[in-house]
Amino acid sequence: MKYITSLFFVLALASGVSRAQTTTNPSLMQALMEAVSSATLSDAQVAEVSRQAIKEMDAKNPVADANDPYTLRLNKIVSRHQTIGGLPLNFKVYKVPDVNAFATADGSVRVFKGLMDLMTDNELLAVMGHEIGHVINHDTKDAMKRGLKTSALRDALASGSGTVGKLAQSQLAGVANYLWEAKFSREQETEADDFSYNFLKKNGYSVMALATSFEKLAKQGGGQGGRIASLISTHPDSKVRAQRVRDRAKRDGLLR
Template identity: 70%
Template sequence: MIRIALITLSLSSVSAATLAQGNSSLVQAGMELISAYTLNDAQVASVAKQAVQQMDAKYPVAAANDPYTLRLNRIVARHQKVGNLPINYKVYKTADVNAFATADGSVRVFKGLMDLMTDNEVLAVIGHEIGHVANRDSRDAMKAALKRSAIRNVGASQSGVIGQLSRSQLAGMTDYIVGASFSRKQETEADDYSYAFLKRNGYSVMPLASSFEKLAQQGGSGGPAFLSTHPDSKARAQRIRDRARSEGIAR
């Protein structure tokens, strides 16, 4: 009910302003606001794909024959799809300790994280990030970011429609992707997804715990977005270890 009221109010404001000023850009911005509230999964994936393409142009991407690419390809060789979603992997050759996955199936791993982690720890982190996609956290966060962008555009009388975002709008989306944060519940569920993913595919779950322990040693600075608002990495690692012991798969 609140969403409907907000959309109606925004459209009414846009329509009144348009009648008074003849400003067509306000109509377009108003339609963008409505679209942001009614986006389907395919549209969110399309926006995510546009944003990632811009990021791939911004960050130094490891070439196909680069040792980092070859290592990542080896790590994820068995995991080219998650459910029905094809996954595309790339390495950003920057020192940041980070990784992310987006609603279109793009997974990007930063060189700094690969330098810090073993192969199985990298896979555990990727499992966590894909968990946010599988649990639709990434979709919902992207929709929220698009709503905020649309509302700003209404206020600023800017043009542009969802699906064909301007360069400046895409820049906002790329900032969101790198710095995205999720609720504690969403983080726990993504941890559980990675745990189940590792277990289901015959890997040890312990690298998930040790990845958190390594990130805890980073002191919370320069760490991946999924830890930025939840610095209790040691507690998360202990939770994984306790669960593994309770299931008899670790001492």
């Protein structure tokens, strides 16, 4: 089993986070092949592939049920936010210990038990706001497009083997590895931070929740191994990001 090396989930193809698992099925791969063979990759295509992937992932993982305390807490936190930026959202909790969360292009938001244990309600909103920012800003779509254009799957299609059954497991793994490890630029990370800041400010939450979430991640980064390192390793320095939030809050008159 492999570990995600990025906080942000693009597509679930062949691996997972700690106990979070997914498998590849023919319908998902067919959707990928249709997307990669087209001249352009539309938002609708990205959303459909993401929808199929998250359906598989939910079926393979310990999802908190409707009456679970984690589900009840999350539902309370997000009760005002069923749609953001015109995107309908759906939320679930994965009962795994990793400090992680992700949002997909179809509006699915998955929060891990480990993150909920670490963060306050407003800090969870800040983290989810960042994740959703990557979707709203089309970062996930662009990462998927890059992955499909450069992956072994495209090579296989170009060679004429274009059926799921003829794709070698190593080729599928190559596609999965690229998409799992897709990294956003520093500019994209900053824009997603800004999206979260603006979301918190617009809805009357303390923007300092974004800063304190980064500060908690910075503290957790030492000695926690795979449970936290995947979240930290591919992002700009958490302390720097926290200070940037504090500086902006001062300029906006929200912090003295």
